[in-house]
Amino acid sequence: MAEEKDLKTVLSKMQYNDDAKVQEQIVDQLLQVKTRMGRIKRKILVMSGKGGVGKSMTTVNLALAFARAGHKVGLLDIDLNGPCVPAMLGLKGQRFALTPEGAIPPTGPLGIKVASMEFLLQPDAPVRWKGPMELSPVWLGLQEMSVIREFLADILWGELDYLFTDLPPGAAADKPPVLAGYLPELDGAVIVTIPSEVATQVVKKSISYARDLGIKVLGLVENMSGTVCHRCGAEEPLFSGDAEIIAREMDVPFLGRIPFDRALGAAADRGEPLLDPTLPSVRHFDAIAERLTQALEFKKLMANLL
Numbered sequence: 001m002a003e004e005k006d007l008k009t010v011l012s013k014m015q016y017n018d019d020a021k022v023q024e025q026i027v028d029q030l031l032q033v034k035t036r037m038g039r040i041k042r043k044i045l046v047m048s049g050k051g052g053v054g055k056s057m058t059t060v061n062l063a064l065a066f067a068r069a070g071h072k073v074g075l076l077d078i079d080l081n082g083p084c085v086p087a088m089l090g091l092k093g094q095r096f097a098l099t100p101e102g103a104i105p106p107t108g109p110l111g112i113k114v115a116s117m118e119f120l121l122q123p124d125a126p127v128r129w130k131g132p133m134e135l136s137p138v139w140l141g142l143q144e145m146s147v148i149r150e151f152l153a154d155i156l157w158g159e160l161d162y163l164f165t166d167l168p169p170g171a172a173a174d175k176p177p178v179l180a181g182y183l184p185e186l187d188g189a190v191i192v193t194i195p196s197e198v199a200t201q202v203v204k205k206s207i208s209y210a211r212d213l214g215i216k217v218l219g220l221v222e223n224m225s226g227t228v229c230h231r232c233g234a235e236e237p238l239f240s241g242d243a244e245i246i247a248r249e250m251d252v253p254f255l256g257r258i259p260f261d262r263a264l265g266a267a268a269d270r271g272e273p274l275l276d277p278t279l280p281s282v283r284h285f286d287a288i289a290e291r292l293t294q295a296l297e298f299k300k301l302m303a304n305l306l
Contacts, residue, residue, distance in 0.1 A: 032153035033182055040074070040160040042296060044218065045179060045189040049206030050199045051169030054223040055192045057268060058258065059166040060088045062190070064273055065282075065289035067110035071161040074105070077116035078148055078175060079168040086118040090271030095119050102156040109273055115155045117147065145178055152182055180213050187296060188216035190255065194224045195241035203243070207250045218255075218295045220247045221288060225257035235259045253295050256288040 037043065046059040059075065067073045077085035086092050089108035096103035096119050105113045157163065167175050180186060189210050193203040203220070210217050222243035226235040238260055247254035261281040267274045274282050 029153040040163045042162045047167040048192045049202040053194045061285045065285040074113040074160045074163040076165045080117045083116045083118040088268040188218040195239040200246045217252045219253040222257045224260045226259040255291045
């Protein structure tokens, strides 16, 4: 099938029958990762311990907020089994442009460069590999690590101010340590939750997990904090919890709240993200981007003092 051929092209360098060659290639790729990532000023993970909290929506609109502020932004979608970032940015059906120097990522609104497994698949194709991985999840994990490494090493990101990485939902706990290993200069992670008791209890574990890995938690975002009336624009509560309390308990910055906005969701479904800075939802993301910038500047100041 065509999608299997595409995946074989991406993963063709992983030749497990020759350990020496595999090790040599991994070393070469890690050196390439260091070179590519050295041209990116800030590298930020967006993660959550709970699925269904709107993490990808938050990542996309946070990236757009920084691009609106005049920054050069990249977005890496490593939800390998359920990539949705390209669809939200109107890039569904796009492909990488391959050159001898590396792969050129598609460019979305406001010049955001995007890398995703979606660009390697045929429409609606599942991401599943046949072969040894069906017998052992270890093989599947090795292949996924290879894909992530190649996204970092072989994509021509160029000079960027920010690279946001959209991680899979909480069940994919192997991705944060992989990225922390590949990117020792990682600036930190933004944690996304919703204000429900079930979600916030899981998010506490996510914060502790990130810290155990040595990943600084830059802040917590409360998504779906309320609902926006599509008639009058007023905001009403949607859940009874409060993620700001969790932020205080866990001693992490609270970056802000994002209400559930039907217009925002419909725009993502169309692949036409909201860009008008006067819209309420857009203003919320711009405010969160400003607070995140302040958190990063504080981190830099503290690092210089140590």
